[in-house]
Amino acid sequence: MWNTIRSNWQLVIIAAVVGIVALVEMAKVIRPSEKESPLTTTTDSSWVTPSLFTDNELQGAERELVIYGEDIIANTARYFGPHGSVAAITNGMNCQNCHLNAGKKTWGNNYSAVYSTYPKFRDRSGGMESIYKRVGDCFERSLNGTAPDSNSREYQAIYAYIKWLGKDVKKGERPVGSGISKLNYLDRAADPVKGKAVYTAQCQSCHGANGEGQLSLNGVSYEYPPLWGEHSYNDGAGLFRLSNFAGYVKSNMPFKQATHDNPKLTTEEAWDVAAYVNSQPRPKKDLRNDWPDISKKPFDHPFGPYADGFSESQHKYGPYKPIIAKKEELAKKK
């Protein structure tokens, strides 16, 4: 028996590989709707984050680039903040403030599905977007600044890092826990007054009474990033949509206390605190070219004109269910 196996070891390995592939395929589920691209599927196998410690294939210049890219995501302000060593082109936040653990955390807005799903068509711009364009969007909106040159070593490093993070994810797939979790909708509008109470009790100790955050002792980057005011993300950023803010916060805040499976806020509290924070003053972006097809605006995009007749206020705070029902009805008529 052992002799046979030993002499046929190549066959044994092939059989094992085929078996594993079959199991992985069986473990997949396809989640319909809600995703931007109908070609995208969600796998229910969790993403195994690549590790620099175990990845022996990543060598030489490419390895250096990936390491540099991870550092830029984690310490963006050091390179691109108001005191940045490469250029002063951002508000001083780090990518990692919103893409936790350098974009590796499950339900922490991670990058597992970026390399597998880009380039893709996005309704916000009404065109095909490369990874470069998507990264540039966060520089211009979340970091309220300008994007670095696509030929720069820094941009190449960010790209190499995002590619490496997604290297084991099949084209077109989004692992479970990628991006931001989607919360159930309330039957009422999210309430900034209730949200203020949540903020005072659960967020203010770190993010400050005026949402200003707190700089580190070095004065270069934030210990606690700002949530509103002149150094925060602008009104064209993903977090300015209440669904993104509430979903991100419920899975991740208060920092190091909440987890996706063990949140500290209820769903209502998450929506209400999102309403409070996103009612405070913040930088504005010229958004006239966003969503050239207005019927494609997300239900919680707070700026008209709209194809559905609902007000800006209802789009911003909800209740969202009537908006979503109307959107489906209009889509059927097309």
Ligand code: HEC
């Ligand atoms: C203030 C929070 C915030 C900061 C800071 C931030 N982002 Fe984002 N980013 C988001 C949100 C929210 C989304 C998802 C937006 C959506 O779904 O509409 C996102 C999406 C992305 C995506 C697409 C993810 C996907 O799966 O499609 C990439 C890539 C990205 N960001 C890169 C970056 C980089 C690089 C930086 C730093 C230069 C950065 N982000 C800084 C909030 C932020």
Ligand code: HEC
């Ligand atoms: C114990 C301190 C602490 C508490 C309490 C806390 N946060 Fe945070 N928060 C952080 C830190 C630190 C980060 C950045 C994480 C990183 O860079 O790794 C962050 C990031 C964020 C971000 C994304 C970055 C930004 O500035 O926009 C949001 C949004 C946020 N917190 C909202 C909240 C809300 C809402 C609450 C209350 C429910 C809260 N946080 C409570 C420490 C805290």
